Amino acid sequence: MAAQKPLKVVVTTRLFTPEVGAAAFRLKALVDGLAALGAEVQVITTTPPKGSGLFKPAYTLSRWPVLRDAGGNVRGYIQYLSFDIPAFFRLLAAKADVVVSEPPPTTGVVVALSSMLLRRPFVYYAADVWTEALSAMEVPSIVKKVMGAVEGFVLRRAAAVIAVSEPVAEQVAKFRVPLDRIQVVGNGVDTSVFTPLGLAASAEHPYFVYTGTMSEWQGAEIFIRALPMVREKFPEVEIRFFGQGTDETHLQDTADVLVSGSVHFGGVVPPAEAAEWIRAAAGALVSIKPEQGYDFAKPTKIYAAAGCGTPVIFAGRGDGAAIVAEGGLGVAASYDARSVAEAMIAVLTDATVDGSQTRESRIRWVAANASLAASGRVAAAAVLNVGKVE
Missing domain, CATH: 3.40.50.2000 (Glycogen Phosphorylase B;)
Known part of the structure; x- marks a missing residue:
């Protein structure tokens, strides 16, 4: 009996290691979990800022230049689109059994549309709900309505939604996403880094x-x-x-x-x-x-x-x-x-x-x-279940 070919997973994210940030850490934990379970992984992401350091993993990293703000962040709709538009065409050229999308919802739309064209499933990794976040900001109501419609479209089209917590899962369900498509995987930090063991900073004052x-x-x-x-x-x-x-x-x-x-x-x-x-x-x-x-x-x-x-x-x-x-x-x-x-x-x-x-x-x-490695393994299993079903 021939051995089953490894599932091909493409992860689409504007932030990835060696950049610093919760999203980058979370996605690396997911990819590490996928690789450990035998998946063939490709990460479609951005060229990191200068001085970010080297990162050469065993899996494939596909990087592309992106617009960044004055602080070096990919934050703001123009910056998002500078990643999303090229990512659409990169996804069309990528071979995958399942694709993973990280927020913002604009990236989710790109993943959803490319997945519809190629008739392949995608998973949305909901670390938060962007429409809720907009309520804390001074933005026009029309922007909130449009973003709500965009986010709802993405969440409902996803074969599965991974939520980092029960409250996030509840927010996702408000977009009329069936409960059997939502899985809570938890969240956390790298406990090999954030540990009491190691150097401590020296400061003149408490x-x-x-x-x-x-x-x-x-x-x-x-x-x-x-x-x-x-x-x-x-x-x-x-x-x-x-x-x-x-x-x-x-x-x-x-x-x-x-x-x-x-x-x-x-x-x-x-x-x-x-x-x-x-x-x-x-x-x-x-x-x-x-x-x-x-x-x-x-x-x-x-x-x-x-x-x-x-x-x-x-x-x-x-x-x-x-x-x-x-x-x-x-x-x-x-x-x-x-x-x-x-x-x-x-x-x-x-x-x-x-x-x-x-x-x-x-x-x-x-x-x-709150072990990030543990939540990454749970998330990886959820992604691979979608690929196997399809």
Whole structure:
């Protein structure tokens, strides 16, 4: 009996290793899982920014130049289309049993249309729901309606939708996607990087750290507004931001007015360097601005901090707050400067917060509940099931 040929999977994403970002990490975990299960994988992606480092995996990487904004990001509709339009033709030339699409929905449309033409299935990897994210931004209502229609078209056309959490799955189902097509695979971080073992950063003063994307719907400004109250009791404490995003300039301006010289912006750094800063921090800052349609989000920066053993200060409510409180990962505070300041002071006073949360317990929780490699394997199995059925 002849051996079965390996399934050919094409993953289409604007971000991939060695770029730094949750999407790039998540997709690499998926591809690693696919390769481990014997699939023949090709990744259709972009040429990374200069200085990103080398990455030469065993699978095929098909890169193409793309427009980036001033910060080097592929963010904004013109930038998206500079990837999506060439990707359409690249997909037409690619041989595949199943294709995987990563957001934004514009990329999903390209994957859906090319899949319709070639009569092959595709899987949509829903890390979030873009229509919900738009509700947190000041954009015209017509843009929200159009994006909602586009996202709905993509989700309903997909042979399967992979959701990173139950709340995301619930949002996907609102687009009239049959429940048997939605699979929750979980999310997490690379526990070989975000670990208590390794170098720790050296800083002159105690500090809190914020890593990753800085967007309007995250509302990280609340930590800067809380800092003057924290400094009344701990005069030398600072905040260090690492990452980038559409709200970064606003955060810098706010810091200059309220606590000049006490908030530092270090830009995008490799995961290993981010882990060094997290290990040495008094606490890690995470926020979701309430009533912006994003209370269901579970930011991976929660897992990164806890994986290093560092307590989390979460500002907001919803699923992120629940994870921090129920997992014993730190303090979940209301989204107001006074409550956030009290949480920061509590952590500075006692890193175990209430005596029951320890560094070791946080590390154990992440190992058991937020391994990116584990979720990547589950996602890979879901993708291959679609290919086998077809």
